[in-house]
Amino acid sequence: MKAAEKTQEYKNSHIYRLRHSLAHIMAQAVLQIRPDAKLGFGPPVDNGFYYDFDFGDSPISDSDFKDIEKRMKKIVKQKQVFEASQKSLDETLQLLEETNQEYKIEYAKELVETGKAEGGQLGFYVNGPFIDMCEGPHLEDTGKVPKACFKLDKIAGSYWRGDEKRPMLTRIYALAFENVDELKDYIQRRELAKKRExxxxxxxxxxxxxDDEVGVGLPMWLPNGTIIRDELEKWAHEVEFKAGYKRVSTPCITRSNLYHRSGHLPYYTEGMFPPMVIDDHDEYYLRPMNCPHHHKLYMSRPRSYRDLPIRLAEYGDVYRYEKHGSLAGILRVRAMSMNDAHIYCEQDQVKEEFTKVMQMYRFYYDHLRLGNFRVRLSLHDKDSEKFVDSEEEWVESENIVREVLRENNIDFDEEVGEAAFYGPKVDIQLSNVMGREETVSTCQLDFVMPERFDLEYTDRNGESQRPFILHRAPLSTHERMIAFLIELYGGAFPTWMSPVQVLIIPVNETVHEYAKQIESRLFDNMLRVETDLSGDTFNKKIRRGVTRKIPNIWIIGNNEMEEQAITWRRYCVKDQVKLNIDKACANLIRWRDERIMDNFDDIVIDE
Incomplete structure (x- = not known):
């Protein structure tokens, strides 16, 4: 489905009409307490609606919300009918000038001048005393609004038309759902999301x-975060080694010629940082992806069918010029490290290789318990200049990917216009606590780059052939994947990737030496361990360990020292278990080596 079709489908939905109607109801209520306010836009959004106002010298605050909501409920009870009408530009201007609605006047003129107003007619909706320039649609009347389905949410500033040189308006956000239960559920999930943000x-x-001085969208990893990165990367190295991948390492910068050849210039120019000019004439770019470098490695020597498939893997650093407004913590950044690989294979190997990649995705996602995702087959749009013009090859490659998904019983949705410019792709769309979707992992079938880079191999008959290329990144980038894991686990990582795997807490000074002996033993086994020898109370030490979300706390007292044991306390697990030190160390090593996702399970200790 194309984006425009999805938008139209949403506009035809009941929830859209409900939210749009509530925007008008709220504007009417606001004008009752601020009759001189000037109106901006008031559209539905994903979880409700908003309306922009210019209040002049009479600002509004969230202390007014109770009054506004009371007035909105009264308007709902009045069952005001939403009536549509059309007006000419002259009629529109006369009406808007009477109420001094300068922002609407500007927009009305623009719609007519640009031909967006069909037949020069502008749409209006009236409900009760309120009239607004609007294309709709709305509910039949205000009485169709379900009881307690909305709540005013917050106030924010918003420049008119999103232009910082234009006036700053006051935007009132509100939540709205089909019923009160959905509203309450959303508010509860949002509170959880705030805690896990x-x-x-x-x-x-x-x-x-x-850091602003380093640059927006350029995260720096502290020791704790670097441990999580390293553990994920170490895991990927092991999994890829067993799957026949060969690791490579390539530079983060390259001459512009390479990106002209690949097509990133001009297809991907907006997503790239500006060029650096060297020696007054040679242009170099920070790479937005690793693909062209890997293609050059493939070209470094002649290839035979006996070599294929060739799987080149790299956790490569890439740099993309994301717009400032789209940056979000480490979820959307400008510098990232990608779990990238490129598979060069024969045509009759494509399905098998694609299947293996999807199986690898399933393995990673199942193990990390990333269950709330959907699979999207992203297709090209033949009417768009965004994609390479080769309709026959697009259809063929899309059919191959579609068949792989079906043969592996993978449920998927198809979306037109979301493919890479060089081929179709499978996107793993992961949802966070709030249900917001992001593309986390991809697998792409590339029919363009073999031709652009003149990639060849010698087949069984001694003839030159073009390989197919699969691009895959199952663990996404460190930045995006870790952002999702932080929110999924609430910061409580399983032992194998936790920055501190064990916190040893001695209950008194007489057992300090025993605690240090245990610390040394764990350290020698390459386990990340700390011992709290501070003078704080026992309870304060425990609270500090819980606040840091350390998965395992080992408590040491006189009894434990005499028995050469520890008392094991797990994060968010009520029960404690006493074990001799040999069994405790063996369990901890097993949890680490087998990458057990212990943060969701009760402690299991072998007797």
């Missing part, structure tokens, strides 16, 4: 820093 936890747990 990756920027908040990233700061509290000392994972990463984004």
């Amino acid at each position: 990756h920027r908040k936890l990233g700061a509290e747990l000392d994972l990463f820093v984004i």
Whole structure:
């Protein structure tokens, strides 16, 4: 489905009409207490609606929300009918000038001048005493608004038309759902999301820093965050080694010629940082992806069918010029490290290789418990200049990917216009606590780059052939994947990737030496361990360990020292278990080596 079709489908939905109607109801209520306010735009959004106002010298605050909501409920009870009408530009201007609606006047003129107003007619909706220039649609009347389905949410500033040189308006946001239960559920999930927000936890747990002097969208990883990165990358190295991948390493910068050849210039120019001019004439770019470098490695020597498939893997650093407004913590950044690989294979190997990649995705996602995702087959749009013009090859490659998904019983949705410029792709769309979707992982079938880079291999008959290329990044980028893991786990990482795997807490000074002996033993086994020898109370030490979300706390007292044991306390697990030190160490090593996702399970200790 194309984006325009999805938008139209949403506009035809009941929830859109409900939210749009409530925007008018709220504007009417606001004008009752601020009759001189000037109106901006008031559209539905994903979880409700908003309306922009210019209040002049009579600002409004959230202390007015109770009054506004009371007035909105009264308007709902009045069952005001939403009536549509059309007016000419002259009629529109006369009406808007009477109420001094200068922003609407500007927009009305623009719609007519640009031909967006069909037949020069502008749409209006009236409900009760309120009239607004609007294309609709709306409910039949205000009485169709379900009881207690909306709530005014917050106030924010918003420049008119999004232009910082224009007046700053006051935007009132509101939540709105089909019924009160959905509204309550959303509010509860949002409270949970606030507690788990990756920027908040990233700061509290000392994972990463984004500093204005370094640059927006350029995260720096603190020791704790670097441990999580390293553990994910180590895991990927092992999984890819067993799957036949060969690791490579390539530079983060390259001459512009390479990107002209690949087509990133001009297809991807907006997503790239500006060029650096060297020696007054040679242009170099920071790479937005690793693909062209890997293609050059493939070209470094002649290839035979006996070599294929060739799987080149790299956790490569890439740089993309994301617009400032789209940056979000480490979820959307300008510098990232990608779990990238490119598979060069024969045509009759494509399905098998694609299947293996999808199986790898399933393995990673199942193990990390990233269950709330959907699979999207992203297709080209033949009417768009965004994609390479080769309709026959597009259809063929899309059919191959579609068949792989079906043969592997993978449920998927198709979306037109979301493909890469060089081929179709499978996107893993992961949802956070609030249900917001992001593309986390991809697998792309590329039929363009083999031709652009003149990639060849010698087949069984001694003839030159073009390989197919699969681009895949199952663990996404460190930045995006860790952002999702922080929010999924609430910052409480499983033992194998936790920055501190064990916190040893001695209950008195007489057991300090025993605690140090245990610390040394764990350290020698390459386990990340700390011992709290501070003079704080026992309870304060425990609270500090819980606040840091350390998965395992080992308590040492006189009894434990005499028995050469520890008392094991797990994060968010009520029960404690006493174990001799040998069994405790063996369990901890097993959890680490087998990458057990212990943060969701009760402690299991072998007797």
